[in-house]
Amino acid sequence: LKIPGFSDGGGEFAIRVRFEETGIWRVSIGATPNDPDLASRFALEVTPSSARGQLRITAPTQTSSATTGQRARAVRLAFGDGTPFFHAGDTCYPLLALDRATQLLPYLDRRAAQGFSHIRFQCARGAVNPWGGKRGEPDLDRFNPAFFAHLDRVMRDLRARKLGAEMILLSYYSVDGPMSNPRLWTPEREHAWLSYLVARYSAFDNIVYWTLANEFETYPDGKYRIDDGDSVWARRTAGVVKALDPYRHLVTVHPFMGYAEYLADFGRAPEIDLLMFQEHG
Numbered sequence: 001l002k003i004p005g006f007s008d009g010g011g012e013f014a015i016r017v018r019f020e021e022t023g024i025w026r027v028s029i030g031a032t033p034n035d036p037d038l039a040s041r042f043a044l045e046v047t048p049s050s051a052r053g054q055l056r057i058t059a060p061t062q063t064s065s066a067t068t069g070q071r072a073r074a075v076r077l078a079f080g081d082g083t084p085f086f087h088a089g090d091t092c093y094p095l096l097a098l099d100r101a102t103q104l105l106p107y108l109d110r111r112a113a114q115g116f117s118h119i120r121f122q123c124a125r126g127a128v129n130p131w132g133g134k135r136g137e138p139d140l141d142r143f144n145p146a147f148f149a150h151l152d153r154v155m156r157d158l159r160a161r162k163l164g165a166e167m168i169l170l171s172y173y174s175v176d177g178p179m180s181n182p183r184l185w186t187p188e189r190e191h192a193w194l195s196y197l198v199a200r201y202s203a204f205d206n207i208v209y210w211t212l213a214n215e216f217e218t219y220p221d222g223k224y225r226i227d228d229g230d231s232v233w234a235r236r237t238a239g240v241v242k243a244l245d246p247y248r249h250l251v252t253v254h255p256f257m258g259y260a261e262y263l264a265d266f267g268r269a270p271e272i273d274l275l276m277f278q279e280h281g
Helices: 100-113 145-160 187-201 228-244 259-266
Strands: 023-029 040-046 061-064 071-074 089-091 118-122 131-134 137-143 164-170 207-214 251-254
Touching (some): 100 145, 118 207, 137 145, 137 187, 187 228, 207 228, 228 251, 228 259
Parallel strands (some): 118 164, 164 207
Antiparallel strands (some): 061 071, 131 137
């Protein structure tokens, strides 16, 4: 199991690991370029826990319709321990901007009591800027440790209530900052952003899936139209996320419109695990 580490600010580095098998694990930590202060070897024992495990798609089964007689392949979602997953998510794009005491925790408590399975939210939308610099003039080559410390806490708040997280990794809405500006949001900066998010959060077993982007056809300029490269980008980026994620969380993306093209482009795409739709009106 090869796990990427990440900078946690102040010269500190961290590696988050979720071990899915009990027993003795041998651990080797290193850095490129080589840094003796970041190198170590040790062993640890993993003991059983009560965690439900990561969300997975189970093997398909054949079902028949009582009314039409047609047969179909049925799949279901279940946690690693076999517990079935009932999909009842709630959208709260500005989750990371809510005041924790007066808004966030009461909201999460209410949704947990109502039986919701997960909350979907924008990873780059919070009360503080996720990048260095200042709002309106971000330093897109430097991350803000305070932003991610808050996101860590929100992820733990969700997990404590057995709520999953649908992390929307990218947003190309023009109101959401630099991502919808191709001049600023270069492929290198996008890869660095994805690499950092996956390294920091993939060990959380309450991630239900990574959503690449809402309304992916707004890539890369915030325009609501399906360009020739939109689907190519989405499939390629899904592959990048899968390659970065050692735990292989499920990956999805969804459109604002153009469902026929969406089905044609993604229906058999091995990089996409789930097809996501939204209704209007």
